[in-house]
Amino acid sequence: MEERERRPETPAEENGAVGVFLVLGRQLKLLRERAGLSQREFGDLVGYGPDQISSVERGVRTPRPEFLQRADEILGTEGLFRAVIPQVEEAMTKARTRHPEWYRGYAELEAKAVSLHDYSTMGVLGLLQTEGYSRAVFTQRHPPLDEETIEKRVADRLSRQQIFEQWPPPEFSFVMEQAVLERPIGGPGVHKEQLRQLLRIGRMRNVQLQVMPTVRSEHPCLDNSFTLLTPKGKEQVGYLESHGYPRLITDREEVRTLAARYGIIRAQALNPHESLDLIEKMLEER
Incomplete structure (x- = not known):
């Protein structure tokens, strides 16, 4: 039998903010590349691994407020990422466990x-x-x-x-x-x-x-x-x-x-x- 399962939504899906995190990830990728930084180089600066940066950029990982503040500083975005911190904190508060039953x-x-x-x-x-x-x-x-x-x-x-x-x-x-x-x-x-x-x-x-x-x-x-x-x-x-x-x-x-x-x-x-x-x-x- 094909193995499929129902699971709770991701934090972003659950509170209707999936579009926010997809757009946020795309903006992060664009600005990182514009700064000439690889995922590994950027990750070293913010304390994330390259896989974690990739997950944030694809919208499947909810970035923590500290990450967004640091990204603002490194990429010089003048508050672009800090502006969405309230939505991020709301998503993290409402998030449920996302795993097989x-x-x-x-x-x-x-x-x-x-x-x-x-x-x-x-x-x-x-x-x-x-x-x-x-x-x-x-x-x-x-x-x-x-x-x-x-x-x-x-x-x-x-x-x-x-x-x-x-x-x-x-x-x-x-x-x-x-x-x-x-x-x-x-x-x-x-x-x-x-x-x-x-x-x-x-x-x-x-x-x-x-x-x-x-x-x-x-x-x-x-x-x-x-x-x-x-x-x-x-x-x-x-x-x-x-x-x-x-x-x-x-x-x-x-x-x-x-x-x-x-x-x-x-x-x-x-x-x-x-x-x-x-x-x-x-x-x-x-």
């Missing part, structure tokens, strides 16, 4: 998290993926997804990354198996961009990114990936997913077990500085 409960908790810790074994966590990597993941899925669903899934996944722009920022830690970094999902170009994205996120002050070396002879968790998150004002929960079947763990003893296991994983992994050095070396060799 089975995933929405976790996505709502993730959006409110004050801390998030993840251990990945097979692929880069969706929260860390570039647009190219994400599209390759959904394109390669079997049974195949139709093109409309792929584009929706990619846009929804990228929308989650706005959690990195919140203030005060949540605390993040990520541990991934070395094999995850070595698997060139999407081909050489996509792979290199994904490694650059990991370096960019891993250098954030509120993020600790670690790699579990393949050469380790001991390992506390050969079962599956998992996530631990703490929503604001609530107790820590765990999340597991296998073949599209999710499990949100709220039992205190089960969560405690996962947290203890995660602590051992972090202790056995390379420290954050060693991990970023390894990723840089891998990028140089590509």
Whole structure:
């Protein structure tokens, strides 16, 4: 059966402002190009990755007020982007979670998290993926997804990354198996961009990114990936997913077990500085 789904609209669609963000994105692209800046160069100046700039320019990502203020300064637009900040804030206030039905409960908790810790074994966590990597993941899925669903899934996944722009920022830690970094999902170009994205996120002050070396002879968790998150004002929960079947763990003893296991994983992994050095070396060799 063809896999299609109903989902909530994007923030812009939901409050009728889709035209605003499409026009805003086109104006941003025009002015960026007129300034002679590539998406990567402009992204470096505003603290965004090139995929994030691309998403804003295509109207599928709601730009944060701080981004619009910085864009005004860099591009010398004399308040053009600041003028739409009220509409942006309204869209962000009214936005609902934009994900498949089975995933929405976790996505709502993730959006409110004050801390998030993840251990990945097979692929880069969706929260860390570039647009190219994400599209390759959904394109390669079997049974195949139709093109409309792929584009929706990619846009929804990228929308989650706005959690990195919140203030005060949540605390993040990520541990991934070395094999995850070595698997060139999407081909050489996509792979290199994904490694650059990991370096960019891993250098954030509120993020600790670690790699579990393949050469380790001991390992506390050969079962599956998992996530631990703490929503604001609530107790820590765990999340597991296998073949599209999710499990949100709220039992205190089960969560405690996962947290203890995660602590051992972090202790056995390379420290954050060693991990970023390894990723840089891998990028140089590509």
